[in-house]
Amino acid sequence: MKRSKGITGIAALIMGFSLVAGAPVAAAPTTTAKSQLTAATTKHTSLAKTLAAKQAAMREATKQLTLKQREATARANEAELAAPVTVAKRDAITSQQAAAARDEVAAQAASAKLKAQAAALQKTVKTLSAQVAATKQQVTTLQTKVTTAAAAARTTKVATKAKAATPAKSATVATGSLTGIGAAAAKYLGTPYRAGGASPAGFDCSGLVWYAAKQIGVSLPRTAGGMSTRGQAVSLSHLKAGDLLFWGGVGSAYHVAIYIGGGRYIHSPQPGQSVRIQSMGSYGPSFARRL
Incomplete structure (x- = not known):
């Protein structure tokens, strides 16, 4: 009986093993990221x-073993606790004990077999x-890629085949507003x-505009959103050198550049x-302001 309880304990311990499934995957904005994310989620599911099927099989096997052990124990207890009987019934009792x-031997064999199966299942688990x-x-990595790709698409909107002009530093720059x-x-x-740069060591988009304005004695807000609320709106078809170009909305612009004339502007991309x-044709702004 002690051995049966030990076997039951081992089966119960094995049955305690469980796994936690992952959270659903956010929708990907790019075809490649969507494909990878879908594949990873399908594999995960x-x-x-x-795993759930293997655990169900283990539970059923443990249940069957427990029933057999209980039956064998009940028969053994009945034989041990039986009252004195006649010689005629003793043979019957002996037969029952046999x-x-x-049954006990069979239960032990079944237990050994179950242990082997449990070990194999545990390895599989x-x-x-x-x-x-x-x-x-993999899903977490793909979610990060999807988020990064979406952010990049919102903040840059760079044309697929844009060709940036790279003139020499000595190029002549026209003058106008914000002379x-x-x-x-x-x-x-x-x-x-x-990122966050506003000095010759490195500039972000608004840092370049802010620093250049400071060099000519003009004070501007530090962010593109703040700059986009200054001055007056001007049509993109009537720009003058010195006008500020913005991408996004007024008060929520995410990029700013300085128009220098000839359909070109200077910025830190x-x-x-x-x-x-860069030329207006390669990456056009949403609106412009004139200070």
């Missing part, structure tokens, strides 16, 4: 179903757990983009690039 012994963890990590701001900014052509002169 399949592994979770397989049957109980055979560990393998599936590792695969589930890997797919969850001299274009020339002040042109001194820093080739300076690398730096994005990470990995540097201050440059």
Whole structure:
């Protein structure tokens, strides 16, 4: 009886093993990211179903073993607690005890077989757990890529085949509103983009405009959104050198550049690039302001 309880305990311990499935995947804005994310989610779901089936099989096997052990124990207890009987009935009791012994042997064999199956299932569960963890990590990575791609699409909107002009630093810059701001900014052509940068060590888009304006004695807000509320609106078809170009909305602009005439502007585009002169046709602004 002690051995049966031990076997039941082992089965119960094995039955306690469980896994937690991952959260649904956010929709991807790009075809490649969507495809990878869908594949990873499908694999994750399949592994979770397989694991659930293995665990159900283990529960059923444990249930059957427990029933057999209880039956064998009941028969053994009846034989031990039976009142004194006649010689005629003793043979019957002996036969019952022999049957109980055979059942015990069969139960032990079944227990050994179940242990082997449990060990194999446990190994399978560990393998599936590792695969589930890997797919969850893949899903997380794809979600990060999707989020990054969406943010990049919102902030840059760069044309697929845009060709940026890269004139020499000595290029002549026209003057107009904010006289001299274009020339002040042109001194820093080739300076690398730096998030939050507002010095010759590196500029972000509004940092370049803010710093160039400061060089000619003009005070501007530090952000593109703040700058977009200053001055007066001007049509993109009637621009003058020195006008500020914005992408986004008034008060919520996410990019700013300085118009220098001839359908061109100077700006600090994005990470990995540097201050440059670019044409309106390659990456056109949403609106313009004149200070």
